[in-house]
Amino acid sequence: MEQFQWKDQYKLGIEIIDTQHKRLVQIIAELGDLIPSSLNSTGYKNKAKEKKALQKILDELTQYAHFHFATEEKYFSEFHYKRAKEHEAQHENFRKTIDSFTNKLATRDGQLSMEISAFLENWFKHHLLGFDRDYVETFHKHGL
Ligand SMILES: [Fe+2]
Ligand SMILES: [Fe+2]
16 A cells, blocks of 8 residues: 655645644554555464554554644634534544544454554545635634
């Protein structure tokens, strides 16, 4: 699978947000890096190690996504952004999905990384190019 990476088209032109999005892409790419070994038909050399690595990245992603969503949501309320509710529901959905992956991981091995990666890349592109792009005008108006 092609490595997920930052593209200029993801840029919103809001520095604080772009910096955070770049970091998110980086974490998602780290997770993607776990995949090649997972697809090895002979199985894992060390399943416990794979699982631990995946867990570590998922924890990091959870923490950073919370931080990032909180940043956006703080501005939504400060700037009275009109699609805040709808947007926050998307964030909430994401949190729930990541939590469910974390729970699944407890009972399954690191092969889950492919499923998680596919979800993340998809969600990120869709959210960033749609929902996040929508608030740019409002944020710009308020000097960001
Ligand atoms: Fe967002
Ligand atoms: Fe975002």
